[in-house]
Amino acid sequence: MPLTTRIEAAITAAIRQGQGGIAPAKLAAALHYATTPGGARIRPTICTSVALACGDDRPALTDAAATALELIHCASLVHDDLPCFDDAEIRRGKPSVHRAYSEPLAVLAGDSLIVMAFDTLARAAPQDAMRAVELIRILAARTGMPHGICAGQGWESEPKIDLSAYHRAKTGALFIAATQMGAVAAGQDAEPWEELGARIGEAFQVADDLRDALLDEDALGKPAGQDGLHGRPNAVAQLGVDGAVKRLTDILGGAIASIPSCPGEAALAAMVRQYAERLTPLTQTARAR
């Protein structure tokens, strides 16, 4: 089964589980709306790729980990789009959840997706309870306070931002969770996989900053120039476009070098290289200016 098919099937199953039985219909629909169409599913793809590189001996745990990561990511998008944060009208090329459904339903959809993420991991526990518990611990640490994506968003309410803590929590956290959860789902230690996740997260942040600076709303599928508008730190503002492109290349090289020794090491390096190539058009756009 191709990776994308496997990942979509797992996410769809989790959403159906959350919609099932006698339930409020609009909120049930909002759960599906908030998680489709899926975009690149980058975090689950990284997670599943790492698990495969480590042998993927408990595929149900891998699928649960990949799904849980995406559910948390989607929940964060729904809540970040709320009027009190970015007040985003569009997301992934369609109206944001609070625009399509209502603000109360957007708050509840985000809450429900967070809960569903942990439920999905707990449901996979019969395969290996200790691994499931470690997956839950990693996901919680990278989602909540003091070091997860909630903390990252929380830094934006501070008069003085610890930039390193901010970036690591806001963007890095779920990428670190992705590599570590892939490894743990396949029975490996989490710790050696932190650096790969952190570096992919950094690369993603710089690429996002470049996109935000260089592309318009149509190409982005969301409003452009949001960082400048909201006074958020941004690699292009700090380093200029050329500096940011160089930083991106360096980080991806470091990511490949950091891959721990494992049966699928070469395939994993190829995946990161492919990921780097997908960022190339962006680099060329930058160079053409």
Added chain:
Amino acid sequence: MPLTTRIEAAITAAIRQGQGGIAPAKLAAALHYATTPGGARIRPTICTSVALACGDDRPALTDAAATALELIHCASLVHDDLPCFDDAEIRRGKPSVHRAYSEPLAVLAGDSLIVMAFDTLARAAPQDAMRAVELIRILAARTGMPHGICAGQGWESEPKIDLSAYHRAKTGALFIAATQMGAVAAGQDAEPWEELGARIGEAFQVADDLRDALLDEDALGKPAGQDGLHGRPNAVAQLGVDGAVKRLTDILGGAIASIPSCPGEAALAAMVRQYAERLTPLTQTARAR
């Protein structure tokens, strides 16, 4: 150790864990603010009482279960108070979280508390991984979609409400979680404990409806008459004050009768009776009118 001391200590430890290290200071403070002062801590008290009645052989799991329940309850209060829901200015006699901190920090505090609840249960897993996973499953089912408190709140966005599903999800869910999690933390089956939780939840709902109808804002510590204002179903509106008082007495009798056979059955019945007596002044207020 008195029950309240034990419960407060466990909740305080979880909040400190969530605040620790380099973290955004306002969000860290909001986590403490949202969970103190604690009110009656009814859900953790029921959970711990059931665990004690069943032998409480893994006290760290019991404490984690009690804490997780209260964190979810507090998260739901923070989000329910948001401008897009009740727009509540006060809660537990002080400004609501979004009034005291900001709307973004209230959304994030609620999200962080939900995550912290599952993290707290996962942290207690070394005592017994299988029990911890079952506790996580129960809490998730009673918190998210399709049958948890998120679903309960979601019903309020529907043009036609399934009243039975609404009440069971909105108020009943966390009481059912409380009795079942207490039992599971102490190594018992969850299923026989559902009815006790459901009945306590029903009693709580009717008592809350009576309070909402009979007391003013000062006595409630939150705005009065909110159900009528928001068009929510209400036992007093359906049955009248006398009818609601009779219903309350019947439900509590049924709750005591439903307690499963366990070593601490008598003590548990005494707790429910004590809980009923705490509702007596309310009944007398109603009768005096």
